[in-house]
Amino acid sequence: MKILHYVDENNLSWGRPWLQLLEETGKYKNAEQLILCRPGGTLKKQAEYAGFSVITYNPIASWCPWLCVGLGRIIREVSPDIIHTRLSSAAALGGYWGRKLGIPVVSTVDKYPRKKYYENASAVVA
Numbered sequence: 001m002k003i004l005h006y007v008d009e010n011n012l013s014w015g016r017p018w019l020q021l022l023e024e025t026g027k028y029k030n031a032e033q034l035i036l037c038r039p040g041g042t043l044k045k046q047a048e049y050a051g052f053s054v055i056t057y058n059p060i061a062s063w064c065p066w067l068c069v070g071l072g073r074i075i076r077e078v079s080p081d082i083i084h085t086r087l088s089s090a091a092a093l094g095g096y097w098g099r100k101l102g103i104p105v106v107s108t109v110d111k112y113p114r115k116k117y118y119e120n121a122s123a124v125v126a
Contacts, residue, residue, distance in 0.1 A: 002032045004080035008062060008090035010041025018086075019050045034078060062089040065096035072097045086110055088117040095120030 005022065012018065022033055035047045039056035047054045055078070059068045075083065075097050083105045085094040091107040098105035099120040107121040118124050 001029065001082070002034070002078070002080045003082050003084055004034050004036055004075065004078050005084045005086070006036045006090045006094045007043065007086045008038065008059065008093060009087055010038040010043050012043050015043050015046050019047055019052070022052070023050060034080070036074065036078075059089075059093060062093060065093045068093055068097075072100065075101055075103065082106060084108070085121070088112040088114070091117045091121060098122070 022035075025031070034053045034055060035043075036055045036057060037043045037047070038058050044054050044056060055074055057071055057074055059071060061067050065071075071093055075094075080103060083094045083098045083103055085091045085105060085107045087110050091105075091109075095105050095107060095118065097103075104122040105120065106123045106125060107118050109118070109124060109126045113126075
């Protein structure tokens with residue numbers, strides 16, 4: 001199973017424990033995991049150091065998913081079985097493109113639990 005973890009951010013205070021959790025679940029479930037995040041910051045370096053493949057993308061407008069065709073292109077190329085999003089903007093963007101491309105999206109609610117961000121998710125977890 002190929003999982004694309006999308007975080008629309010480049011620095012996370014909880015980045016290290018999140019990556020450790022991904023490592024453990026990936027070993028247990030034998031999943032191929034890729035991380036998609038914004039360029040710069042510490043997240044990319046931490047993820048690569050932990051052994052993850054990382055793709056970076058800087059959305060043109062996080063509030064307007066249909067303008068972020070580069071994200072759709074990346075998702076098509078990666079061809080994941082599932083998209084997992086963290087943070088509200090990633091939920092909106094990943095949810096839109098997942099629905100458009102027929103890929104299930106699981107969104108983790110971190111903040112701003114407003115329906116508009118999560119309306120395209122196949123499942124929402126907190």
